[in-house]
Amino acid sequence: MFVAGTIAQTEYSNYNQQTARLDALGKNYPQSVKLKSITKTTGGKDIWMLTIGSGNTAMKPGIAVVGGVEGNHLLGTELAIGFAEKLMQGSATDSIKNLLDRTTFYVFPNMSSDAMEQYFAALKYERQGNANQTDDDRDGKVNEDGYDDLDRNGKITLMRIESPVGDYRINPEDNRSLVKADMAKGEKGKYLLMAEGIDNDKDGHFNEDGEGGVWFNKNLSFNHPSFTRGSGEFPVSENETRALLDNLFQLFNVYAVVSFSTNNNLSTPFIFNSANATSRIVSGWLEPDIKVNSMVSDMYNKSANMKEAPKVSPAGGDLLSWGYFHYGRFSFSTPGWFVPKAVADTSRKAGVDSTKKIDTVKKEKPFVVEDAAANYFRWAGRQGISPAFTEWKKIEHPDFPGQNVEVGGIDPFVLINPPFKMVAEITAKHTAFLINLAALQPEVDIVNIKTEKIGGGISRITASVINKGALPSHSKLGERTYWVKRINVKLNVSNNQSIISGKKIQLLNSLEGYSTKELSWLVKGPGTVVLEAGSPTTGSRKVEISL
Numbered sequence: 001m002f003v004a005g006t007i008a009q010t011e012y013s014n015y016n017q018q019t020a021r022l023d024a025l026g027k028n029y030p031q032s033v034k035l036k037s038i039t040k041t042t043g044g045k046d047i048w049m050l051t052i053g054s055g056n057t058a059m060k061p062g063i064a065v066v067g068g069v070e071g072n073h074l075l076g077t078e079l080a081i082g083f084a085e086k087l088m089q090g091s092a093t094d095s096i097k098n099l100l101d102r103t104t105f106y107v108f109p110n111m112s113s114d115a116m117e118q119y120f121a122a123l124k125y126e127r128q129g130n131a132n133q134t135d136d137d138r139d140g141k142v143n144e145d146g147y148d149d150l151d152r153n154g155k156i157t158l159m160r161i162e163s164p165v166g167d168y169r170i171n172p173e174d175n176r177s178l179v180k181a182d183m184a185k186g187e188k189g190k191y192l193l194m195a196e197g198i199d200n201d202k203d204g205h206f207n208e209d210g211e212g213g214v215w216f217n218k219n220l221s222f223n224h225p226s227f228t229r230g231s232g233e234f235p236v237s238e239n240e241t242r243a244l245l246d247n248l249f250q251l252f253n254v255y256a257v258v259s260f261s262t263n264n265n266l267s268t269p270f271i272f273n274s275a276n277a278t279s280r281i282v283s284g285w286l287e288p289d290i291k292v293n294s295m296v297s298d299m300y301n302k303s304a305n306m307k308e309a310p311k312v313s314p315a316g317g318d319l320l321s322w323g324y325f326h327y328g329r330f331s332f333s334t335p336g337w338f339v340p341k342a343v344a345d346t347s348r349k350a351g352v353d354s355t356k357k358i359d360t361v362k363k364e365k366p367f368v369v370e371d372a373a374a375n376y377f378r379w380a381g382r383q384g385i386s387p388a389f390t391e392w393k394k395i396e397h398p399d400f401p402g403q404n405v406e407v408g409g410i411d412p413f414v415l416i417n418p419p420f421k422m423v424a425e426i427t428a429k430h431t432a433f434l435i436n437l438a439a440l441q442p443e444v445d446i447v448n449i450k451t452e453k454i455g456g457g458i459s460r461i462t463a464s465v466i467n468k469g470a471l472p473s474h475s476k477l478g479e480r481t482y483w484v485k486r487i488n489v490k491l492n493v494s495n496n497q498s499i500i501s502g503k504k505i506q507l508l509n510s511l512e513g514y515s516t517k518e519l520s521w522l523v524k525g526p527g528t529v530v531l532e533a534g535s536p537t538t539g540s541r542k543v544e545i546s547l
């Protein structure tokens with residue numbers, strides 16, 4: 001019998017499948033999940049947002065989870081949707097109920113819906129740009145020179161052209177791949193290397209302006225890489241970018257943005273750079289926030305085994321930077337997976353028949369030349385995965401008549417998206433991380449309340465506003481922005497009472513994790529007063545005090 005939802009997923013989901021999974025979450029868990037479309041892309045695809053929580057979700061500290069930050073990073077979208085699914089599968093348990101009672105999650109699973117469909121298209125290639133028609137090389141023509149599938153295998157790989165001025169040579173350690181010749185070491189190149197295609201408009205450039213307009217992760221406002229390919233005419237020029245920011249700016253309760261992208265400050269935290277942190281336009285994390293990054297990174301590495309992941313620094317216009325510098329929140333990003341370094345393996349290969357006492361182990365040395373493709377081939381071989389590789393094959397190329405041109409090499413997508421069978425385990429680890437992160441959230445409380453009559457009908461009230469969470473009430477940088485609300489402490493007195501000393505309303509600066517701030521007031525008049533403290537990112541407390 002066919003039961004919906006019981007068929008195991010075996011491949012990355014395309015846009016329609018993503019939408020169906022999100023729909024199912026909204027329908028199956030209406031108490032906890034709200035699904036809405038925040039906009040449509042130029043390509044006509046909805047950009048979805050899930051609000052996951054219980055009760056009044058806006059009144060609880062929140063975490064935003066963003067996937068599809070880069071259109072070629074299908075894993076990021078799987079991690080975002082998979083997180084929501086895993087959370088809901090456990091929603092009957094006390095631990096998830098408690099979690100959703102105190103934390104709200106806002107999940108934006110795919111910010112690059114237009115670009116991501118290229119993975120599923122008849123011609124498969126890594127694309128980041130949306131369906132906006134852009135003139136990437138500013139020659140007055142739009143989309144005039146995209147990739148061409150010269151060997152007609154349905155995907156865009158590499159093309160090598162034998163040339164006396166070639167700067168690439170065959171990797172001596174793996175002839176499937178090419179590496180740059182190191183002139184300083186006297187190495188000589190033999191090939192020009194580029195993506196598969198022809199110079200369609202004969203302007204001397206190859207594949208410089210194909211389908212694929214604006215890249216989401218280059219279109220945000222911090223350090224916008226204006227006038228570069230994919231950045232958009234101006235910051236936040238695209239529907240999807242605008243809609244994400246409009247929604248997040250209204251969510252004052254969000255204290256952290258966790259995004260999945262090739263940028264990475266989770267497996268390796270940022271390092272404090274005093275010059276950047278104090279420059280007129282702050283471009284480095286402030287020191288107290290660096291400490292938080294470091295703490296969260298330690299926690300991340302306990303959940304996900306990512307310590308050796310490549311360190312990639314944000315290049316501008318990216319979500320990781322925006323989340324901190326313009327949104328003022330703690331902002332974290334991870335690729336979720338990387339091809340592990342395949343170094344010398346001295347263990348026996350599986351399947352060796354030990355009774356024959358034949359050691360078939362090939363002792364491979366660590367690579368001398370850094371080459372991501374060769375490393376991938378070796379790793380895939382070890383995993384028993386047939387490496388995603390296209391055999392080099394000679395073709396006739398109109399731009400290189402009579403020359404030796406071959407198409408082949410590593411297939412697209414495989415360096416940043418693992419074989420799908422690995423995704424479930426990676427999702428489980430990242431779900432654990434997000435749950436652990438929520439456990440650190442700031443939480444305000446009012447303790448040590450004392451009242452003392454000092455004569456003349458006057459009482460002294462002292463109380464401590466504390467942050468019970470491990471994270472600060474908000475980032476240090478957040479103190480400088482309107483969009484981050486500070487802890488508001490308010491003493492409400494009745495008509496027959498008056499505050500002689502101390503403030504009726506006061507705003508506190510960022511309260512560090514596990515820290516306390518003592519306050520005191522003098523109030524004239526009998527009865528009770530009500531003391532309130534709170535902010536959107538910390539929740540609120542209210543206590544009645546009898547004088």
Ligand SMILES: [Ca+2]
Nearest residue numbers: 135139141209
């Ligand atoms: Ca053009």
Ligand SMILES: [Ca+2]
Nearest residue numbers: 149153155156
């Ligand atoms: Ca091809």
Ligand SMILES: [Ca+2]
Nearest residue numbers: 137139201203
């Ligand atoms: Ca052109």
Ligand SMILES: [Ca+2]
Nearest residue numbers: 145199203205
């Ligand atoms: Ca061209």
